[in-house]
Amino acid sequence: MKTKLLSILFSIVSSFAFAQNIAAGQTSDFSSGVQGWIHQISNANDPVQVPTGGPAGAGDAFLRVTNSVMTGSAGSKHLCINMDAEWTGNYTAAGIVAITCDVQNPGTETLHLRVALNKSFPNWAASANPIVVPPGTTWTSITFPLNSSDLVISQGGATIADILADVDQIRIVSNDGTSPTDPIHKGQGGVARISELDNITAVDVLGVSQFETSKEFSISPNPATSKLNVYLPSNTENAVISVFDVLGKRVYKREIDALTSSSIDVSNWNSGVYLVRISTDHNTQTKRFVKQ
Incomplete structure (x- = not known):
């Protein structure tokens, strides 16, 4: 027992x-x-x-x-x-x-x-x-x-x-x-x-x-007519910028490394809403912008 x-x-x-x-x-x-x-x-x-x-x-x-x-x-x-x-x-x-x-x-x-x-x-x-x-x-x-x-x-x-x-x-x-x-x-x-x-x-x-440090980025101007500026934190490495239209089609992709900003020529893009995605080894974040 x-x-x-x-x-x-x-x-x-x-x-x-x-x-x-x-x-x-x-x-x-x-x-x-x-x-x-x-x-x-x-x-x-x-x-x-x-x-x-x-x-x-x-x-x-x-x-x-x-x-x-x-x-x-x-x-x-x-x-x-x-x-x-x-x-x-x-x-x-x-x-x-x-x-x-x-x-x-x-x-x-x-x-x-x-x-x-x-x-x-x-x-x-x-x-x-x-x-x-x-x-x-x-x-x-x-x-x-x-x-x-x-x-x-x-x-x-x-x-x-x-x-x-x-x-x-x-x-x-x-x-x-x-x-x-x-x-x-x-x-x-x-x-x-x-x-x-x-x-x-x-x-x-x-x-x-x-988490917050890794995902900080900003875009301007928004709406944009000719150039879209993307600002990354200074500690960003091995990042990829991708831009998609509202149908999910990728219209832009660029690899960047150790930069604090990047400028994208959008002058020939159709007017409308786009999604900007920043991907690194640790995180992915998406923001919207409007092309006028």
Whole structure:
């Protein structure tokens, strides 16, 4: 009997010892399936792993999230959720201050992406302001800050601090905040949307600092008529500038190294909206500009 009790106690202790709660650097790169990111509702389109075509190109897997157009049905909401142990727990104690990820929008509808966090039903906090990702946007890096000033309570009586200290579920949703029936921690339905996600990562203060430094670049003038100036941070190396039209066709590509700016002659380009993508060994970011 003593041996049996010791065996049971060892099993319980082991289960706690090997449980993986949220920690800085936790990443879903989708190299081994959907890695716990699901929709949850039985009549929904579940997210799927796409084995190639992520930010790193051929062989880089990513997650594709689509929603049906069953208006009013929970299964029609555009979202993906994760309730696995490695994405839950005490975000505050782990020092998690943001969620970063790569995203692209191959669909025809604008995405309004937010992160949402749950602490048991019905307590939800979500991004106060969405990140807008227009149709045709190719892979770009985004950040969802988790400071109390960046989140709002969308349901329940818990405080933001309460929720961050005991997260049961994390979501990435598309919600522009205009729906009278869908709080911002829920995805919006009604129309079909597509979001493609990769490298979803929980980061601490150091991670955010590195992320922000690596992605700084600016463009001017915007709109542009003859020349578009691209300004890179001084520590940028092995960068590639690519420009795409709204249909996703690449109209310009140039490799640059150790430069702080680059000028692109756009005088002969058609008027319209273009996407400027900067890719380095560590990061990819996209900005829009208008050619007049």
